Amino acid sequence: MEDFSKTLFEYLNQAQTDNLKFSNYPKEFAELKLRISFGMGAPARIPWIAFITENMQVSNGFYPVYLYYKEEQTLILSYGLSETNEFTTTWPNEVIGTSKTITDYFNKKVPRYGDSYVYKAYKVVNNGDSVTLINDQGVEVLVEELNNDLRNLLDRYKQCFDVVEQKQVTSEVGIGLFYMEKQLEDFLIQNWEHTDLGKRFDLIVEDGELKSQQYRTDIGPIDILAKDKISKNYVVIELKKNQTSDDTLGQLARYMGWIKEKLGDNNVKGIIIAGGFDKRLDYAVKMIPGTEVYSYQIDFKLEKINQ
Secondary structure, three states: OOOOHHHHHHHHHHHOOOOOOOOOOOOEEOOEEEEEEOOOOOOOOOOEEEEEOOOOEOOEOEEEEEEEEOOOOEEEEEEEEOOOEOOOOOOOHHHHOOOOEHHHHHOOOOOOOOOOEEEEEEEEEEOOOOEEEEOOOOOEOOHHHHHHHHHHHHHHHHHHHHHHHHHHOOOHHHHHHHHHHHHHHHHHHHOHHHOHHHHHEEEOEEOOEEOOEEEOOEOEOEEEEEEEOOOOOEEEEEEEEEEEOOHHHHHHHHHHHHHHHHOOOOOOEEEEEEEEEOHHHHHHHOOOOOEEEEEOOOOOOOOOOOO
């Protein structure tokens, strides 16, 4: 496996600043997708680097993740768990049964990710222009040790996912379809500013952390909750990966009713995004003011590179 330490130290150094940009970081590592966040709108208290398979999302899955607890000056290499949705499978019992949660490790309640498990912990020493990592024995962690720790955890993760994949997909076509369904929500969030939605609505960010995706309510999670840029009213966005009908409107109406009652917004809007819809939905939408329907299309192109 290639050296990850350069990327890791770049991330730690940037986390000491107010710079939230991440476009310069690699998008993949060790055949896994790489996701990095320093916060949205404001620096996060716990910036992170996650390694995920194509069949998982940061908001729905389990995955290796670096979590930098800035107040505690500690970097945790974690058996990560999504705070938003539980995946159908999780880390094996030998991990959950023998590893400390992050809450137990710090022996106090932490702002985020306290239910994830500790694989390795490193003390972060800020030297001004650079940082140094110290292990639990008080010894500086060398590049080789860092890479070995990460390699071992990623290998363990891939072994777990082999089991998950066998249970969930049975063909190459199945893998592709499962991937596209899981990615619709993430794609909209990651490309928000470049969509028609991003021109009209703002994502909700609190304390430097994105809250819009899988917004929690006591009647279930809203796929995406946003706010109108002009009116500041809430916008409930429900995603349907395939064709949908008027049944979807009932779910949307429930969430809109919850926002009206719990968040005091009498003019909440609703949007349905689906791969297609039938006439029943078209007629039903006419009876619920402030509701819109979008269809999405996947643009697949081949480009010849050898002339």
